[in-house]
Amino acid sequence: MTTTMSALRRFFAAEAAYITEGGDFTAMAACLAPSVVMYQASHLPYGGEWHGQDGIRRFMDAMSETWLSLEFLEQRFVVDGDAVVIYNVGRMRARATGRVLDTSVMQLITFRDGLICEIRPFYLDTAAVMAAVTDT
Template identity: 60%
Template sequence: MTTDAMTTLRSFYAAEAAYLSEEAGFERMARCLAPDVVMHQAPSLPYGGQWHGHDGMREFLAAMGASWDGLWFDEQRFLNEGEQVVVYSRGRLRARRTGRVLETSLLQWISFQDGLITEFRPYYHDTSAVLAALAENA
């Protein structure tokens, strides 16, 4: 992986956190994404499914933003193999409706082409904990 791709990835994560806390718009993230980017999410999540292109990412982020209003990374580790990167993230999310803070970890398989992100494949440690944090009557 080139330094440019790592710069892109770190910029994306910072822009995502700013977006969820309503400090920035989608445009900052769009600069990190290929036009045909694909986001895969666990189907059981409120924002589950496949999201395609910039419009799909905008829709995904709006759906995720409806669930969470804060995202903080406490630890991240990166393993790369050319145009593929595995990212271990440990962090916290704050549920928009309940105010609960979820401490969790996940792995992401992220693909790049020409310094832009083309695909995200996140693997959550515990999707049931994600759903519990979001549940209003839990």
């Protein structure tokens, strides 16, 4: 469990740095299995399936195009073997509109051999995400 939690904390810190500071993907890649898959809600600007480390890098680029900043305000972790459920409360600022979104995302992250192999986020309110990032 300690290795899993350490990898998750490194991953989330690298994710926030990548978006907020225009980061280096190396720190994130070190936490990911080569065959990692992420499933995002299809109607989000960065929606769809993202395959492999290069897919996650492209996802992060799409996130960075959408969001100017990402800050984790609270995180709660429930570990069950190789699966971790994370309750994230976060604050994001949209790049296009400047709007700030405070929201929650639940994630199911699966590990294999100490590396993240699958990421499934579940947004509290995808309509609020879209309202924050688009001019309506």
